[in-house]
Amino acid sequence: MTFDLLLSYWSRGEVATNGLILLNLLGALLLGLLVGYERAYHGRAAGMRTYGLVCMASAALTIIGGYPDFWFGGHGNTFAGMTDPTRIIQGVVTGIGFLGAGVIMREGFNISGLTTAASIWASSVIGILVGVGFYLAAIGLAVMCMLVMIMMSKVESFLPSRHAVAITMRFKPDYLPREEVLRRIALERGYEIAGGSLTIRGQEGMQEWRFVALALSKHSGTRLSELARELSLFEGIDSFNLSHARN
Numbered sequence: 001m002t003f004d005l006l007l008s009y010w011s012r013g014e015v016a017t018n019g020l021i022l023l024n025l026l027g028a029l030l031l032g033l034l035v036g037y038e039r040a041y042h043g044r045a046a047g048m049r050t051y052g053l054v055c056m057a058s059a060a061l062t063i064i065g066g067y068p069d070f071w072f073g074g075h076g077n078t079f080a081g082m083t084d085p086t087r088i089i090q091g092v093v094t095g096i097g098f099l100g101a102g103v104i105m106r107e108g109f110n111i112s113g114l115t116t117a118a119s120i121w122a123s124s125v126i127g128i129l130v131g132v133g134f135y136l137a138a139i140g141l142a143v144m145c146m147l148v149m150i151m152m153s154k155v156e157s158f159l160p161s162r163h164a165v166a167i168t169m170r171f172k173p174d175y176l177p178r179e180e181v182l183r184r185i186a187l188e189r190g191y192e193i194a195g196g197s198l199t200i201r202g203q204e205g206m207q208e209w210r211f212v213a214l215a216l217s218k219h220s221g222t223r224l225s226e227l228a229r230e231l232s233l234f235e236g237i238d239s240f241n242l243s244h245a246r247n
Contacts, residue, residue, distance in 0.1 A: 009073035009133050017070045018136035021063050025141055028059035029148070040156055043164035043194075043214055043245065045111035049152045053118040053145060057125040060141055061093065064132060071132040089128055096124040110166065110245055119149060163221065164194065165213045166245035173205040175236040186213055189227070190220035206238065212245050 008014070032055025033048045040047030064071075071085065100117035122145050129138035171177055183193055191213035198211040215221035222230075224242050231240045 006073075009135060011074065014070055014073060014133070015136060017067050018134055018140075021060070021067075021134060021137040022140040024059055024063050025056050025137070025144065029056040029144055032056060033148075033152070037156075037159065041159075041161050043162050043212075046114050048156055049115045049148050050118045052148050052152065053115070053122045056141065056144065056148075057118075057122040060125045060129060060137070061089070064129065064134060064137075070134075073133045085132065092124055092128060093121075096121050110243065115149065119145060161218050162215045163218075164215070164245040165191070165221070165224065165227070166210075166241075166243045167213055167227075168208065168210045168241040169231070169237055170208045170239045171206060171236055172238045175207075177207065177209065177236065182209070187216075189222040190216050191222075192216060 029052050032052040035055070036046070036048035036051025039051065065086070100120045103116045103120070104111065104113040106112075122141070126138050126142050126145070129135075129141060169177075179198070186193055194212040194214045198209065201208045201210075213221075224244070228240075228242055231237055231242075
């Protein structure tokens with residue numbers, strides 16, 4: 001290990017390559033955020049942060065494959081006898097994918113942990129960038145990931161969006177609800193039933209309806225407490241459950 005070898009990791013060519021990689025990561029981040037906003041607007045669990053992190057990390061893994069001559073400070077020949085780094089990277093990405101999947105939880109219509117899983121996967125990409133010697137790109141990716149996770153939720157709060165409510169209603173025996181009436185009541189309260197979310201289960205003469213009510217706009221939609229009050233006064237309902245949904 002010599003001082004000249006350490007300096008080679010910060011040579012003009014290495015810094016220029018890292019700068020180009022960072023520009024690509026920034027572009028991927030912006031495009032990922034754009035796609036993620038569409039999902040966040042419709043109340044989906046995977047929103048801007050998740051899409052931005054995944055898109056940016058995927059771009060990082062792809063672009064470093066185009067600059068093998070700059071791996072390890074441009075001294076790739078020094079490591080000619082080592083195992084193929086691309087195989088190591090593939091194993092790391094696959095293993096971290098299973099680790100990230102372990103933090104994703106689903107309970108009814110609610111899904112949580114997607115952003116945490118994406119951040120774990122992005123962290124592995126940061127480690128890969130450090131491992132191949134792209135230090136500046138690794139620092140830039142870490143900073144952008146941090147900003148996405150800290151700031152993006154605040155940005156999302158200012159953007160137009162539609163919140164969702166998961167509703168479960170269990171009707172009294174022999175009471176037969178009508179879907180068109182349910183949809184009309186939802187519209188009167190500033191909601192629409194999300195397409196494909198309605199499920200109906202019958203047991204012992206009782207029907208249970210589960211669906212997601214999607215607000216028509218950011219500021220529309222009756223509050224959960226008011227919805228609960230109205231449902232408790234409805235004679236045909238035996239029991240109900242309301243919760244904010246990210247599906």
